[in-house]
Amino acid sequence: MPVHPETGQGSAWLRRFGYVLLYVLLSLVAVLQILPLIWLLLFSLKNNQEVFDMAPFALPATPRWENYVKVWTEGNISLYFFNSVWITVVSVVFTVLFASLVTFAITRMRWKGRSLVLGLFMVGLMIPVHSTLIPLFSLFLKLNLTDHPLSVILSYIAFNMPITIMILLGFYYSLPREVEEAAVMDGCSVNRIFFRIVLPMTASVIATTAIINMIYDWNEFIFVNTFISSDAYKTLTVGVQNFIGQYTTDWGAIGATLMISILPILIAFLVLSERIVEGIAAGSVKG
């Protein structure tokens, strides 16, 4: 039976009760979303004996930061970490640059075949990476690019291009025509208009796409796992997986490794949360 808070008797009490109930519900979901991560942080600071003997959410008597030192210095985690950083940076820069060029050419310039090209990129949103994995593997094998970071970087750029263009599109369409008109009057070339005028104007949406790309590239697994075999080029996602495979029983080390792999994204989120929320909302079609 629906409640009529505005008309029913004792409505103030009922409304307050409903309000509290909603808060309890929302808080419960929030706790469930965050609790596994708090537990992870806690066991990353314990040794095995503490993990097994103490209550799961009990604080260790002395936090064992040495778990972090150990996994950072003993295994290849630091190497994987820096691979993740540079591969992510290179991929994001080229994805955003190429996507900006395409979006500019499609939305601001006039030439035949614009809508066909746009259609090709948009259909690309629907294609599952798994269906391309075998031919990509054999292509990179033929080009001698397996076990080479280029195989991963090129794949990231190609597969993230559609979503990046999609986020940029709306923004580019909304730029006023006068921008180019004035520039052309002044004798600007297309290159100058794009690099000196339009690109700087799109800084905010570029930041959004860059963050979305960063999250995808930093967390990507299947391409690295399939194309890269030597430790020298592995990224953190795959490295974590292998590392944990070797240390199945050292819970503290496993926790520390996982924390290292998620910390950069969590810190970025704390600093840039508004933009990330926006970006994920805008990038919703990728799923």
Next chain:
Amino acid sequence: MDKVMSNRLVAALYVLPALLLLLVLVYIPIVLTGYYGLMQWDGIGAMTFIGLDNYTRLLQDSTFWQSANHTFLLALFSALSLIGYLMIALVLSGKIKGANLFRKIYLIPMLLSSVAIAQLWLKIYHPSNGVLNTFLEAIGFSNPPAWLAEPSLVLYALFVPILWQYAGFYILIYYAALKNIPESLVEAARIDGANPWQIAFRIKLPLITEVIKVTVVLAVVGSLKYFDLIYVMTDGGPNGSSEVMASYMYRQAFRSFDFGYGSAVGFFLLLICLVVTWLLRKATASKDTIEYS
């Protein structure tokens, strides 16, 4: 103006790098996947053309149908879970203090890699030391199950981290859509005597129908592609009871070195993704869209 902005050479230069990558790394491979599906091939040696053998084998392969079945079950769970996410977003979009904070907390799991999530949940589900069974034993269950080792439970156990990972994502989409509804419409309904339930189900939900349709497509097509999490947590086991189409493709190609058959599975996956997207869009297409902005 027209002359400068219709410079075909420049347009080509701007479009070509991205377009070439798209064609070479996305479009040509999907055609090749279908083609390799016609071959007997171990990935390295010579290919032998065997016609549709791989595809007919696929249709008779009970393990494949089992994995397809699991995939569809996960898709169904994902679609159903949208109802819960929608309810939370409805609550959140009301006049609730701290809605922003809640929305951000919900989103955090979405930022993590599926591999990290998988490893974390492996530890949560650990039969003797995991936080779940420790809790269950503490409240009096003497013999909690080994969640990931039970063929009858494993798929549900795998779905929980999926639910956890994507909650914030869908809540965010619904929240953004609900926040877009002009306050005046809700206010008018309230003056006409509508109660909060009526406002939610008669006013707000109909206004965000388009967004709901998009999320259904996203959830269903997204779950056709689950791989990382299942690969790490169970690798399709025990005994194939959590195998999905993507993991079956991977196993056939990169473990059994049957690249021809793996390609056939991959091509089938592609077709299903495209057909399901098309069907869902068609089934949910409406002629009149609601304009309120």
